[in-house]
Amino acid sequence: MAYKTYRDLRDFLATLEAEGQLVRIKDEVNPEPEIGAAGRAAANLKNGPAVLFENVKGYKGSVVTNVHGSWANHALMMGMDKDTPVIDQFRELARRWDKYPVAPNIVTDAPCKQNKITEDINIFEILPLYRINKYDGGFFISKASVISADPDEPQNFDKMNVGTYRIQVKGKDTLGIQALPFHDIGLQLKKAERLNKPVPIAITIGNDPIVTFMASTPVKYDQNEYGFVGALRDGVPSDVIKAEETDLLIPAGAEVVLEGYIKPRVRTVEGPFGEFPGSYSGARLQAEVKITTVTYRDNPIFENLYLGLPWTEIDYLLALNTCIPLYQQIKETHPEVKAVNAMYTHGIGVIVSTGVRYGGYGKAVGMRVLTTPHGMPYSKIVIVVDEFVDPFNLEQVMWALTTRVDPIKDVAIIPNCPGMPLDPSSNPPGMHSKLIIDATTPVAPEAVTRETQLLEPPVGYEIWEQTIQQLLKAQQAADPVLA
Amino acid sequence: MICPRCESENVDKLVDSPVGDVWEVYMCNRCYYSWRSTEDASVTDPAKYDKRFKLTEAQIAKMMEIPPIPPLEVE
Numbered sequence: 404m405a406y407k408t409y410r411d412l413r414d415f416l417a418t419l420e421a422e423g424q425l426v427r428i429k430d431e432v433n434p435e436p437e438i439g440a441a442g443r444a445a446a447n448l449k450n451g452p453a454v455l456f457e458n459v460k461g462y463k464g465s466v467v468t469n470v471h472g473s474w475a476n477h478a479l480m481m482g483m484d485k486d487t488p489v490i491d492q493f494r495e496l497a498r499r500w501d502k503y504p505v506a507p508n509i510v511t512d513a514p515c516k517q518n519k520i521t522e523d524i525n526i527f528e529i530l531p532l533y534r535i536n537k538y539d540g541g542f543f544i545s546k547a548s549v550i551s552a553d554p555d556e557p558q559n560f561d562k563m564n565v566g567t568y569r570i571q572v573k574g575k576d577t578l579g580i581q582a583l584p585f586h587d588i589g590l591q592l593k594k595a596e597r598l599n600k601p602v603p604i605a606i607t608i609g610n611d612p613i614v615t616f617m618a619s620t621p622v623k624y625d626q627n628e629y630g631f632v633g634a635l636r637d638g639v640p641s642d643v644i645k646a647e648e649t650d651l652l653i654p655a656g657a658e659v660v661l662e663g664y665i666k667p668r669v670r671t672v673e674g675p676f677g678e679f680p681g682s683y684s685g686a687r688l689q690a691e692v693k694i695t696t697v698t699y700r701d702n703p704i705f706e707n708l709y710l711g712l713p714w715t716e717i718d719y720l721l722a723l724n725t726c727i728p729l730y731q732q733i734k735e736t737h738p739e740v741k742a743v744n745a746m747y748t749h750g751i752g753v754i755v756s757t758g759v760r761y762g763g764y765g766k767a768v769g770m771r772v773l774t775t776p777h778g779m780p781y782s783k784i785v786i787v788v789d790e791f792v793d794p795f796n797l798e799q800v801m802w803a804l805t806t807r808v809d810p811i812k813d814v815a816i817i818p819n820c821p822g823m824p825l826d827p828s829s830n831p832p833g834m835h836s837k838l839i840i841d842a843t844t845p846v847a848p849e850a851v852t853r854e855t856q857l858l859e860p861p862v863g864y865e866i867w868e869q870t871i872q873q874l875l876k877a878q879q880a881a882d883p884v885l886a
Numbered sequence: 887m888i889c890p891r892c893e894s895e896n897v898d899k900l901v902d903s904p905v906g907d908v909w910e911v912y913m914c915n916r917c918y919y920s921w922r923s924t925e926d927a928s929v930t931d932p933a934k935y936d937k938r939f940k941l942t943e944a945q946i947a948k949m950m951e952i953p954p955i956p957p958l959e960v961e
Binding site: 435534574593598671672688690 | 891900901903904905906908909911913916917918919920921922924925926928929936939941946949950951952953954955956957958959
């Protein structure tokens with residue numbers, strides 16, 4: 404079966420609207436606090452929609468938020484039915500992941516080139532910028548896909564990076580950018596700054612939802628994100644085009660492209676910013692970007708995300724794309740692993756379901772999570788469950804915890820490990836103790852003191868599930884008030 | 887006008903609203919805080935700005951650099 408793919412953000416928004424997963428706000432709204440408040444509200448709803456503001460006071464363009472902010476939208480991004488369970492979305496992503504690399508099509512004409520500005524740049528004329536959370540240090544661009552190259556090998560496609568970094572507006576043509584040392588762009592900046600050279604970048608805003616998804620996925624430094632975009636489009640390459648000032652490749656359908664460079668050896672006050680752990684980051688001295696060229700589509704749409712106390716849009720955006728790389732890495736050495744749920748606070752909490760080869764295997768799987776490249780700094784609490792437990796179904800996970808764990812032998816705490824500095828419980832920032840809970844059923848040579856016989860579902864229950872769902876749908880179609 | 891956050895007097899108007907004359911955005915040249923004239927007084931008025939988020943010149947001078955600027959290599 405061929406899954407639906409999207410040319411660009413607009414194509415996806417049309418599908419969201421047709422599926423009842425987008426609402427338009429036509430009345431004029433104040434930029435603050437309305438856009439942030441609507442982003443919070445949409446995330447509070449079960450299967451909340453994208454929210455498109457058509458009339459923002461004082462601005463020309465429109466703003467869309469919560470585009471990735473529900474499991475229904477996430478499934479539609481993958482071209483799947485909007486009711487697809489999370490575990491099935493995980494399995495489908497894992498299947499497509501193995502198609503990497505699928506090279507993008509390089510085109511010579513694209514919608515993102517419809518308009519071009521190189522003088523008197525004022526991004527407020529193009530983007531309806533706004534404060535997301537009350538004590539953010541300014542107006543932030545929270546969902547851009549930023550393209551940059553390795554300074555030593557600017558033509559090396561594999562090392563060309565597409566990443567999402569928080570961006571603070573610091574002038575009509577000046578931005579702050581958070582390039583942490585362990586980010587790919589941080590590595591590129593370090594190489595360039597040693598030689599006092601700028602890092603050319605292209606900040607692309609409003610993309611095919613798979614581009615945005617991959618830009619926020621942790622992959623290896625020499626794995627190009629566009630190669631994964633094609634893989635996750637189930638083998639269908641995406642269109643890219645050369646930037647105006649450099650050979651950086653940008654998504655052809657981007658709404659707005661800000662080209663420029665990171666100034667070498669410059670740091671100015673940035674933040675605070677309401678961050679993914681649900682709290683504000685501190686204010687720090689961070690790098691600055693000068694914008695030298697802007698290209699944009701006619702009537703550009705500013706796509707931005709709200710992030711607040713989890714769950715909000717960022718938690719959906721950083722959910723399965725944190726799970727898949729961890730799953731792929733753990734599976735290499737532990738093929739019994741069935742699924743990895745690393746979608747709590749970007750993988751700080753992880754639940755793994757696995758077959759158990761021999762006694763103590765659950766703990767070994769937990770230790771492997773904590774030694775993966777992402778798990779080492781981020782993951783703090785690891786729960787390991789049996790292979791028949793769906794790690795995305797928290798009721799099932801709680802069942803495993805309550806019926807399989809003997810705390811005296813199944814819980815382990817490992818002191819003084821690497822930690823994620825943005826986790827407020829990390830002490831000192833960047834260090835952490837780790838917790839493994841082995842909630843798998845004991846097998847030999849571990850002492851199996853009490854045999855248990857699991858309840859099995861009655862024969863034919865799958866058919867009954869379908870029958871009941873079909874009856875419900877038919878009932879709702881006949882009487883929309885019930886829907 | 888002074889910055890609501892660090893109370894510096896080195897503040898500039900960054901932009902007027904692109905449509906109509908409905909707001910202005912200001913920015914502090916010391917702490918880079920920016921605000922819109924139509925926002926709530928709790929984020930635009932120095933007297934009402936939450937003390938937990940205020941910044942002083944001394945705090946800025948001691949702020950951590952992210953990422954650290956590496957030593958310069960001579961080519």
